[in-house]
Amino acid sequence: MKPRWLFAILCWLPLPILAAEPAGAMSGADVGAQLGRLLGGLLLVVGLIFLLAWVLRRVQGLTPRGNQAIQVLSTQALGTRERLVLVQVGDEQVLLGLTAGRITPLHVLKQPVVLEPPATAAPANHEFARRLMELLGKDHKDKP
Numbered sequence: 001m002k003p004r005w006l007f008a009i010l011c012w013l014p015l016p017i018l019a020a021e022p023a024g025a026m027s028g029a030d031v032g033a034q035l036g037r038l039l040g041g042l043l044l045v046v047g048l049i050f051l052l053a054w055v056l057r058r059v060q061g062l063t064p065r066g067n068q069a070i071q072v073l074s075t076q077a078l079g080t081r082e083r084l085v086l087v088q089v090g091d092e093q094v095l096l097g098l099t100a101g102r103i104t105p106l107h108v109l110k111q112p113v114v115l116e117p118p119a120t121a122a123p124a125n126h127e128f129a130r131r132l133m134e135l136l137g138k139d140h141k142d143k144p
Contacts, residue, residue: 069089069090070087070088070089071087071088072085072086072087072088073086073087073088073093073113073115074086074113074115081099081100082097082098082099083097083098084096084097084098084106085097085098086113088112091112092108092109092112093108093109093112093113094107094108094109095107095108095109
């Protein structure tokens with residue numbers, strides 16, 4: 001029985017406090033103070049988010065990345081969720097098949113694949129550049 005009485009007292013306790021002040025009778029100072037507290041809390045939360053992001057970046061930078069034993073050499077997408085990945089592990093190269101729920105080693109290469117840097121792009125069409133310069137030159141000659 002006691003918990004019911006305690007619950008009833010706690011439920012009725014705020015009613016006299018709320019009844020003492022009419023709903024629309026807040027002064028401008030009260031509204032300003034509440035708005036100031038709201039903005040202060042918002043700035044505190046946003047500042048905390050930026051602080052945590054900064055700390056996370058610092059913690060991630062502590063792990064050495066240059067001397068990892070596993071390196072991804074190349075990837076090739078086969079579909080929306082499937083891809084082939086060529087991985088260097090020590091002196092071996094392994095071709096892996098990746099799907100949404102599984103990683104499968106497909107082949108261990110006996111001779112390592114030497115990846116060549118991508119070929120430079122073919123030189124631009126000089127005809128287009130010449131024609132563009134002619135058009136730009138005409139525009140400048142026509143203007144006073």
